Amino acid sequence: MPYTTILFYVLALIIVVSAAMVVFNKNVVHSAFSLFFTLFAISGIYVLLKADFIALTQIMVYVGGILILLIFGVMMTTKVTNVELKTKNLNTIPSLVFSIGIVTILIFVIFSTKWNIRLGLDSEETVTQIGIMLLSKYLLPFEIASIVLLVALIGSAMFARRIKD
Amino acid sequence: MGNIFTQWFGDNLLTYILIPVPILIYVLVFALYAVLGERKVSAWIQNRIGPNRTDRFGLLQTILDTLKLIQKEIIIPNRTDKLFFRMAPYIVFTSVFLGYAVLPFSSVYIGVDMNLGLFYFFAITSLGVIGVLMAGWSSNNKYSLFGGMRTVAQIVSYEIPTALSAIVVVMLAGTLSMQKLAVLQAGGVFNWFIFGGPGSAVKIFLIPIMVVSTVILFMSTLAETNRTPFDLTEADSELVAGVHVDYSGMMFAMFFLAEYAQMFAVSGVVTTLFLGGWQSPFGNLIPFLNTPVFQVFWFLAKGLFLVFVQMWLRWTLPRVRIDQLMTMCWKYLIPITLVNLFLVGLYIILT
Structure with missing residues (x-):
C-alpha cells in the first residue's frame, strides 16, 4: 500500500x-x-x-x-x-x-x-491558474462574493454598535 | 526539489524524515544560545555584566537552566482542563516549527521548495494562536484567559499588515516560492528587495517604498511574536505572565522554545523577502562567498542580526498600551501598506 x-x-x-x-x-x-x-x-x-x-x-x-x-x-x-x-x-x-x-x-x-478518476494531475502553478481565472472568467462571482461579505461586515458592525438616544 | 538530501539519499521516505533533522537541531541550539544572548544583550544595555558564573562567559548557563527545568516537577493545577492544558505547548511549538519547512537556508537546502512557500508560512504560523487560546482557556485562570485573548486580538490584527507588506515583494517578484525569491535577489546588496530588487535605474523610485515595507514587515512580525514593545500578552505588571502563569517545568520551557524559534523564523522570512535570503552581499565579485556553505552563513548572519535587533528593541523601548497597539495597527500600518501596494502596482504597470 x-x-x-x-x-x-x-x-x-x-x-x-x-x-x-x-x-x-x-x-x-x-x-x-x-x-x-x-x-x-x-x-x-x-x-x-x-x-x-x-x-x-x-x-x-x-x-x-x-x-x-x-x-x-x-x-x-x-x-x-x-x-x-x-x-x-x-x-x-x-x-x-x-x-x-x-x-x-x-x-x-x-x-x-x-x-471520474483522473490520475497524474499537474500540481505546478495552481495559484497562477486560479488567479487568472478569478480575474477573467469568474470575475463577477468573485466581486459579488466580496460585496456580500462587505455587506455582512457592515451589518454586523451596525448591530454590534449601541444606538445612542 | 532543490534539496541536497534528495541527491545524497535518493527520493525515498528516509530522506523526508532526515530533511528536518538539521533544522530541528539548529532550532534547539539557537534557542539555548539566544536565551543566553538575550540575557547578555539586556545586561550590556542596562550596564550590567549578565550571566558569568557557569564558566568565564556564561556559555553553559542556559544548558544548566534547561537541566534544572527538566528536573522540575510539572505541576498541573487541580481545576484545569487536563487534556488541552497538556496539549497546548506542543501545538504552539509545532506550528512555529512547521514554518521552518519553507525557509531557504541555502540554495541546496530547504525543507520543501513549494510554489506557495510564503502563503504556507503565514497560514501555518497562524495555528499557534489556537495553542495559545487553548493554554489560556484550559488553565482556568483569569490572567491566563486575558493573556490568551490579548494574544489573539493582537496576532489576528497584525496578520494584516504582515501579509500586505509581504505582498509588495510578491508583486515585484511574481512568485510565492521562498527559494525563487532568494534566487531573484542575486548580484549584490543593490539587488535585494529592500532596494527594489533587480532592475534598471528606474527602480530608484521604489527604494523608499521598499524600505518602509521592510520596516513595517519587521514591526508587525515582532508584534506577532509577542515581544516587547508588543508583549501585552504577558505584561508581567498586569497579567503576571499571561498564558504561561500555570505552566511549570518543561511545559513552560516549550512555550519559551516556541517564542525563540518564532523569533528566528520571522527574521528568516524578513531576510528572504527583503534582505536577499542566502545571497552574499558582494554578489558575484567574490564567487567563493556564494558557495552553498557560505550561503548558510549569510542566511544565518542576516537572520541572527534581525534577532539581535529584536532583543535590542525589547530592552530599549517601553511596552505600548493596548489601545496604542491597535491604533498603530489599524490607523497607521494598514493604510501605509495599502498605499505602498498601490504605488508598487503603479510602478509595475508603468515600467
Whole structure:
C-alpha cells in the first residue's frame, strides 16, 4: 500500500472522530477545539488531492480566522460574561430519523455515482491558474462574493454598535 | 526539489524524515544560545555584566537552566482542563516549527521548495494562536484567559499588515516560492528587495517604498511574536505572565522554545523577502562567498542580526498600551501598506 493511501485513512479517521466529538461533546469549548482537528485534517485531504492552494486557504481562512473567532466567542460567553450555554439533546427521535434518512440518501448517492478518476494531475502553478481565472472568467462571482461579505461586515458592525438616544 | 538530501539519499521516505533533522537541531541550539544572548544583550544595555558564573562567559548557563527545568516537577493545577492544558505547548511549538519547512537556508537546502512557500508560512504560523487560546482557556485562570485573548486580538490584527507588506515583494517578484525569491535577489546588496530588487535605474523610485515595507514587515512580525514593545500578552505588571502563569517545568520551557524559534523564523522570512535570503552581499565579485556553505552563513548572519535587533528593541523601548497597539495597527500600518501596494502596482504597470 503506498503511504499516501495510509495517510488518507489516518486523515479520514481524524476527521470522523473529531467531527463526532464536535457533535457529541457536552462542553461547548471542547467542541470548538475539536473542530480545529477536523478542519486541519480536511486541509490534509486537499493536499492529497494536489489542491495545495485550497489546502492552505482552508488553514488560513477556516483555522486561522473563523475557528479562532468561534472559540473566542464561545470562551467569552462561558467564562467572561457568566452566561451558561445549555447543551442538551432535544427532539431525539425526530432528529435521529431525519439524520438516518440523510445518511441513507448520501450513501446511496455516493455508491450510485460513476466517479471520474483522473490520475497524474499537474500540481505546478495552481495559484497562477486560479488567479487568472478569478480575474477573467469568474470575475463577477468573485466581486459579488466580496460585496456580500462587505455587506455582512457592515451589518454586523451596525448591530454590534449601541444606538445612542 | 532543490534539496541536497534528495541527491545524497535518493527520493525515498528516509530522506523526508532526515530533511528536518538539521533544522530541528539548529532550532534547539539557537534557542539555548539566544536565551543566553538575550540575557547578555539586556545586561550590556542596562550596564550590567549578565550571566558569568557557569564558566568565564556564561556559555553553559542556559544548558544548566534547561537541566534544572527538566528536573522540575510539572505541576498541573487541580481545576484545569487536563487534556488541552497538556496539549497546548506542543501545538504552539509545532506550528512555529512547521514554518521552518519553507525557509531557504541555502540554495541546496530547504525543507520543501513549494510554489506557495510564503502563503504556507503565514497560514501555518497562524495555528499557534489556537495553542495559545487553548493554554489560556484550559488553565482556568483569569490572567491566563486575558493573556490568551490579548494574544489573539493582537496576532489576528497584525496578520494584516504582515501579509500586505509581504505582498509588495510578491508583486515585484511574481512568485510565492521562498527559494525563487532568494534566487531573484542575486548580484549584490543593490539587488535585494529592500532596494527594489533587480532592475534598471528606474527602480530608484521604489527604494523608499521598499524600505518602509521592510520596516513595517519587521514591526508587525515582532508584534506577532509577542515581544516587547508588543508583549501585552504577558505584561508581567498586569497579567503576571499571561498564558504561561500555570505552566511549570518543561511545559513552560516549550512555550519559551516556541517564542525563540518564532523569533528566528520571522527574521528568516524578513531576510528572504527583503534582505536577499542566502545571497552574499558582494554578489558575484567574490564567487567563493556564494558557495552553498557560505550561503548558510549569510542566511544565518542576516537572520541572527534581525534577532539581535529584536532583543535590542525589547530592552530599549517601553511596552505600548493596548489601545496604542491597535491604533498603530489599524490607523497607521494598514493604510501605509495599502498605499505602498498601490504605488508598487503603479510602478509595475508603468515600467
